[in-house]
Amino acid sequence: MTSPRIVIIGAGFGGLGAAIELLQHGFTDVTVLEKAADLGGVWRDNTYPNAACDVPSSLYSWSFAPNPGWARRYSGQADILAYIDQVAGRFGLRERIRTGVEVTAATYDEARATWQLDLGTGETLEADFLISAVGQLSRPVVPRIPGAETFAGPAFHSAEWDHSVDLAGKRVVVLGTGASAIQFVPGIQPVAGRVTVFQRSAPYVVPKPDRGYTRAHHRAFARLPRTQAWGRTLTWFASEQLNKSLTGTNPMKSVLEKAWRLHLRRQVRDPELRAKLRPDYPIGCKRLLFSNDWYPALAADNVEVVTSDAVEILPDGVRDADGTVHEADVIIYGTGFAATEFLAPMTITGVGGLDLAKAWADGARAYFGISVPGFPNLGIVYGPNTNLGGSSIINMMESQAGFVRQLVQAVHVSGGSIDVRPETEERFDAEIQERLAASVWGGCTSWYRDEAGRVTTNWPGTVTEYKTRTAQVDLDDFVVTRPAG
Template identity: 40%
Template sequence: MSEQPDHEVVVIGAGFSGIGAAIKLDDAGILDYVLLEEGDGVGGTWHWNTYPGIGVDIPSFSYQFSFEQRSDWSRVYAPGRELKAYAEHCVDSYGLRSRIRFGTKVTGASFDDGEHLWRLEIGDGSTVTARFVIGATGVLTQPKRPEIAGVEAFAGPVIHTARWDHEQDLRGKRVAIIGTGASAVQVIPSIASEVEHLTVFQRTPIWCLPRPDAALPWPVRAALSRLPGAKLVTRIASQAFVEATFPLPAHFHGVLPAANGAERLGRAHLRRQVKDPELRRKLTPEYAVGCKRPSFSNTYLATFNRPNVTLETTPIEAVAETGIRCADGSEHDADVLILATGFKVFDQGNMPPFPIRGRGQVDLEDWWMEHRFQAYEGISVPGFPSLFLVLGPYGYNGASYFTLIENQVRHIVRCLKRARRDGSTAIEVTPEANRRYFESMLARRGRQVFFQDSCSVANSYYFDRHGDVPFRSSLTLEAAWHSARFDLDDYRFTVADGAAVEAAAGA
């Protein structure tokens, strides 16, 4: 080994995953790191997504780091601008801004077997080298355009919710919106009152549950800030609510009948919100709660009562210059087309987000294509040493992303501290450990909602190209326990000449 890397650790992404990783690297005394961020600001999702009505879809008390809790959220469900501000706050409070290289897009990564380092290719043609790499890009980053003929031919403005064009004024316009997923649930009620007419094209209805939202006036915020234990009690209640509304019904469907209760709640909410029986029928999902992530809104369903809003469920045949033509021959004129069609998730080019070549220059996308999506504890893949994924396959259980980030970073930092102590230059999960974890996830399928018959009609992005759903089938507490106690001997710690470093117990 002769070449020294530019940095001990490179973190790819300056969203909350990258921010959380950087804070914990500092805490561990691992100071030689840099964050590479494609955009010109921090916050990831909350930097790129600025569409009308954007906000967090779980209570704000859960959507924050446990070690940096705010008590001044304006609402139980904070608007997007406050999440963006929270990201900026974390970056400045922990002194991370000087460690971030903005406008730096990683276009490829290759592991050097001989030197035990990663070579990261940058969009400007330069290269950054690192001993260890933390992938913190998330998966909800690349907008997905619909595969519908003629989208490019539309004569008016075409706006994807993930890249909102604030130069466009929708007032008095005829607007068509394709999609009724999470972003559409927030956009539709936010723009319906200002447009001349809004036509919503729905392929699959979404379960919409009542949102326990409320403004948090100053006396409430003051009490949360000053009363001993108030933050803790609020967070525990919030975490319990989040766990009950997705991880429990999704992963314990065959054990706990929580999903049935959620469906009853959703149907009752729909009856209260929508007057017309035919509209209610069209807005009622045929799949179980959990096949797709449910949404929470007190205004989305009621928007369809408005005389200037049309729900169209006939399949789209094509987009024309002046509007949208459906399969039954009907045409809907529009001045503006909004694509609320979500993100690339398991699409090629997104998992991973750029070509990654491990030992022997094996391509990670090809490896996953052959062996199915899998990663030990959702973090490490055999054959790809010193690469750690914050949101790898079977890492996320559907609760708060912040608990995911803290759990995964705890795991990663344990590995890095062990390597430092032992003088290791590469960390690689063993195939046996990876197989054991993957098989344990597959063994839990029987109790998950995803593999029940009704999910076949959900059109859910949860399903990958192999027909798997790479969610971690566990409660959040179980994931936290494993992150702090997994066996470090599930990894091989080696030096550049390939000699094994003797593992020390108790790290």
């Protein structure tokens, strides 16, 4: 029997990891479609100053491809992108990736048990199994503020950084104080003339135990791989304690809160500014951030923190809710991503003409974030309820890749289709939502929730639990159908 035709949408960590998993298990007809001009996902797109990962590289990397050459404990964007490219080359993925190709629609053909893909190029493509790996943080969000079109200067999102804009001596307004802003604001503060930061809610920021690796480190990692593996295991253990603290009573949460208080007190002497930077929600409700230079940047003489909402954009600045106009030459949006709009803007049509957007009208949901009833032969990597409040998402993606590969194997054997049973997904979703309600995310507002208030992004447990529960597909949870005749 020939290998099924497998199409993967997205050439970031998730899509490439799934491709490697399939190739390593003998599936050779694998095509990766990438709408951008190159691979890399978020690490291709986010090139703002100081862009880096907030998870140590020993853990934020594929388990099957350790890199003894990391420059530092927490790697920057360029090093991570180079790592992705190097691993893709090592596993022969380059010739399987079609760049500059956007999937606009995917329709399931029940009679033939195949997916018909409409591409932005105008062509169509057929697949026996479809894998979406577009991620949760791939579509930047720019808030609709009245007058935005009238602004006379450059304005851009941090994930679409305009490197042609010289910020030296300029008045810069930054909207947002999330994971991207805490990196690029310290990067632009020393060169900008004035930086005005609009803060809707203060983040919890704790010290980042970063350091550059020495030659001795690199020699040890290369000659004694167990030294790097030990670091990965130690980081894994610590991150799992953080995951437990967010969904239970693990004491690490209180330790981190004490670390935040001390960090803020030491780095911000001005009591008025310090009061502005105190979050008004429980620690962990929104993503915990790591930085050694965020607070010092905000305390600099050329930086102002505004806690009043931005209500209007003028040709020469931004008006806040108090009526004050903050003059600006440049506006930078650090306003995050459409994390809860999974698979959008693609139109996905399943059995009986079922539209995925309508199926998810009350919130995105999937069995282990991977399988959706009524959408056979479809697997999702980094889907609903698979994000983490702590730890490395790559570990979750590797588990998902293994699960999807088993679904592909079932399709390969049957020559037909595999679809998760509705009652299986419903039981799973009920469990997940009950656990989320009891977690730190259950009673607060964050980007983890959709507009209806449902937490659709996060996994309410540890990575270890997810890995264990997805290690072996139970075919009793699925309907496997052979083609007629």
